[in-house]
Amino acid sequence: MPLELADAIAPPEGPDKDYLWTLNFGPQHPATHTTLRLILTLDGEVVVKAVPDIGYLHSGFEKLGEHLDFNQYVTIVDRMNYISPMANEIAWHHTIEKLLGIELTPRCKYLRTIFAELSRIHDHLLCCGAVALDLGGFTAFLYAFNQREKIYDIQETASGQRFHPSFTRVGGLQADVSDEWIAKVRTFVKEFPKAHADVVRLLNRNRIFLERSQGIGVLSREEAINLSATGPIARASGVVRDLRKDEPYLAYGELSSAFKVVCATEGDCLARYLVRMDEMLESLKIIEAAIENLPTGPVNVDANSKAVLPNQMAVYRSIEGLIHHFELIMTNRQWHAPVEEVYGAIESPNGELGFYVVSDGSGTAYRARTRPPSFIHFQLFPYLIQGHQLSDVVAILGSLNIIAAELDR
Amino acid sequence: MSNEELVGVLREKFGDGIRSSQFRDNFRIHVEAARVHDVLAYLKHDHGFDMLVELCAADYLRYPNATDRYGVWYCLLNVSTGRRLIVKTFVNDPSPRLPSVFDLWKGADWMEREVYDMYGIEFDGHPDLRRILLPDEFTSFPLRKDYPLRGRGERHNFQPITRAEA
Numbered sequence: 001m002p003l004e005l006a007d008a009i010a011p012p013e014g015p016d017k018d019y020l021w022t023l024n025f026g027p028q029h030p031a032t033h034t035t036l037r038l039i040l041t042l043d044g045e046v047v048v049k050a051v052p053d054i055g056y057l058h059s060g061f062e063k064l065g066e067h068l069d070f071n072q073y074v075t076i077v078d079r080m081n082y083i084s085p086m087a088n089e090i091a092w093h094h095t096i097e098k099l100l101g102i103e104l105t106p107r108c109k110y111l112r113t114i115f116a117e118l119s120r121i122h123d124h125l126l127c128c129g130a131v132a133l134d135l136g137g138f139t140a141f142l143y144a145f146n147q148r149e150k151i152y153d154i155q156e157t158a159s160g161q162r163f164h165p166s167f168t169r170v171g172g173l174q175a176d177v178s179d180e181w182i183a184k185v186r187t188f189v190k191e192f193p194k195a196h197a198d199v200v201r202l203l204n205r206n207r208i209f210l211e212r213s214q215g216i217g218v219l220s221r222e223e224a225i226n227l228s229a230t231g232p233i234a235r236a237s238g239v240v241r242d243l244r245k246d247e248p249y250l251a252y253g254e255l256s257s258a259f260k261v262v263c264a265t266e267g268d269c270l271a272r273y274l275v276r277m278d279e280m281l282e283s284l285k286i287i288e289a290a291i292e293n294l295p296t297g298p299v300n301v302d303a304n305s306k307a308v309l310p311n312q313m314a315v316y317r318s319i320e321g322l323i324h325h326f327e328l329i330m331t332n333r334q335w336h337a338p339v340e341e342v343y344g345a346i347e348s349p350n351g352e353l354g355f356y357v358v359s360d361g362s363g364t365a366y367r368a369r370t371r372p373p374s375f376i377h378f379q380l381f382p383y384l385i386q387g388h389q390l391s392d393v394v395a396i397l398g399s400l401n402i403i404a405a406e407l408d409r
Numbered sequence: 410m411s412n413e414e415l416v417g418v419l420r421e422k423f424g425d426g427i428r429s430s431q432f433r434d435n436f437r438i439h440v441e442a443a444r445v446h447d448v449l450a451y452l453k454h455d456h457g458f459d460m461l462v463e464l465c466a467a468d469y470l471r472y473p474n475a476t477d478r479y480g481v482w483y484c485l486l487n488v489s490t491g492r493r494l495i496v497k498t499f500v501n502d503p504s505p506r507l508p509s510v511f512d513l514w515k516g517a518d519w520m521e522r523e524v525y526d527m528y529g530i531e532f533d534g535h536p537d538l539r540r541i542l543l544p545d546e547f548t549s550f551p552l553r554k555d556y557p558l559r560g561r562g563e564r565h566n567f568q569p570i571t572r573a574e575a
Contacts, residue, residue, distance in 0.1 A: 055543060
């Protein structure tokens, strides 16, 4: 049966509807986790209509993107989905490199792949943990957060920053990784399955958790496609689509035999949780395959391509190096982008994260549009909640994994 | 069907106003604003582009060699074949309007509201065209190029300029 909104514009009103009750959910509420507001119309415990009200965290990221250059803006995209910042950075520079026509070095491709998959685990851990937390299972949340700390450590070892690494650059990375970083990733690969199994044992057969999530917020395959759902939410509804397999980027083409695409057909909150849990193990396989086959060689593209800064010795010891450095740093010079526009997307933990960049030929985007998966997914909410109970609001909200910073940008 | 064949079929059906361009793997079809809903409906029903991945706009006020002001793009995806297509159209001041594609893809709902919020492009036939990110009482459209990045006070008192003056 297709999902339809009871009445998209007018709220159910009138003398015979006086018994309906309006409830404000948020903007500050522990179960929204971030700042968003829902205006719910209740018939007893049943939600008959939900109107999301967003924009509380709007801070004009896309306007800033028109004024910061390709490398500076990475600090802003970091702050969109701050649960998995590296995925945003990779998506941004993926699009910019597509615009500039830069082919990355093999080592950089593998390193970015590892970071992207760590981000996926990072994001899914929070989502699965928070769903459990909202439904009353506090312990699983702590187990998940413990592993998130390990990933923060890995990010810190590589970039010096835990929360917002800003690690990617046009044509490469801020720095090459150390042996210590590789050792930390190997340790993580070894230890993570145990923590994952702990969460599975706590939740997958937990009767309270199952009854709160099974059959709640069912999204059919047709509706998922029609409502532009992507990522784990679409895959939980039976849309077999994953950009890592369908449009391979970075090293996913070479590593495609290492992982499978996880799908489900039920489309309810439980399916979305299970898809995310299983995707973490698939991500771990990619990380394992990538770290053991990590190519040697430079991490950045050749400095003569005038896309990356030359190393310090070249700047101090040669006139060409000094000129390269100067050209990239001066705001009226920088990269020579074609006067074109390009849409580039990656499979971020939450779904298709794309950037539509319009370039006027300078080193700053003329228009830096983000296609934020949280924004697209939150419009599913009024459809999914209809006819369910008030207590199911948090279950559906948690399973959609709405990150308000990305929602409002 | 290759991209060239698709353009041929569209030209046959919708006239010579259809143009196409390619950059990297992005294949774009340029349509005039009046035909865009018909073209999108045809692409959805006859060519299986069943997902609207992305819809947004840009203000081409000071863009090199631009003649129109607002460009709106629709990134389509055929889920079963994985084929992508971008449909692009332009609208102009003083009252930029486009037909809503909410009747084709429900996912267009919030994306069109965001375009309205940021650029003031109105979508005819949208069921609930309100501001989405900014407060309802906000009077400007902040992603337009004549809206300044910073400056308290001037933010609400800036001089709007038109394409003819740019």
